[in-house]
């Protein structure tokens with residue numbers, strides 16, 4: 001009855017009408033699972049922002065975390081359940097050569113979180129800098145394709161993949177240019193991989209707005225009437241509508257566990273629309 005490879009969806013219990021016996025079974029199962037089996041989590045972009053918040057939350061949860069970023073996240077490194085590889089994910093050849101060593105003889109990854117991304121230069125496409133736009137695509141799209149192909153080629157079994165997308169992949173607001181394009185393409189990458197790899201559950205996830213370096217850059221841009229979406233962001237900064245990365249990381253943990261039960265593999269989900277799905 002329960003999908004054994006996945007931790008049960010703890011937030012769904014409050015929303016779905018399930019029997020008491022079933023709930024007891026889930027509680028017992030979850031407690032036993034936590035005691036006996038810590039999960040293996042792989043996070044890209046683990047040195048700051050959402051990736052760092054997620055890494056901290058998974059370690060606190062007792063899970064084993066493998067992370068990649070160019071900078072070393074010193075505070076996570078003190079935890080014996082954390083392994084890190086300093087890599088520039090846009091160097092695809094280097095990633096192919098070095099990434100497998102991070103996992104040693106590990107056979108499976110429970111959740112692979114493709115989080116590393118860049119916003120690139122914010123502004124109109126018509127004046128866009130081609131090199132910057134290509135860098136954005138390299139990291140936000142092709143690095144993820146490369147990572148997945150390396151992991152599968154290495155024989156690792158991936159149970160769940162979460163591609164961190166963005167509302168910008170859908171909204172088409174002025175100024176988000178290459179970032180929007182890259183996140184739309186990421187949504188499709190996730191859908192295509194879902195077809196190729198039916199043994200893995202894939203989802204593209206828009207995390208809402210989180211107070212990270214990305215938001216700092218956007219909120220610090222000078223006021224420009226061409227980009228009204230920035231006014232909205234500035235208003236939300238410092239409020240509960242823009243949580244800090246640690247708060248967001250802890251919030252996302254149980255949410256990710258629900259994806260295999262909530263949506264078909266390859267779907268795009270936005271945290272702001274999740275309550276409707278859980279009803």
Ligand SMILES: NC(=O)c1ccc[n+]([C@@H]2O[C@H](COP(=O)([O-])OP(=O)(O)OC[C@H]3O[C@@H](n4cnc5c(N)ncnc54)[C@H](OP(=O)(O)O)[C@@H]3O)[C@@H](O)[C@H]2O)c1
Pocket residue numbers: 044045046047048049050051052068069070071072087088089090114115116117118139164165166167206207208209210211212213214215
């Ligand atoms: N913050 C938001 O409000 C928001 C909203 C929607 C979607 N998102 C998405 O959430 C994810 C995380 O964003 P964030 O706001 O947390 O960003 P962030 O604070 O800028 O963190 C980005 C992470 O990616 C890593 N990274 C950047 N370039 C890299 C490269 N070439 N190679 C390896 N790692 C690289 C960075 O580490 P190093 O610099 O150490 O390499 C860092 O750990 C992104 O996919 C973003 O699109 C964020």
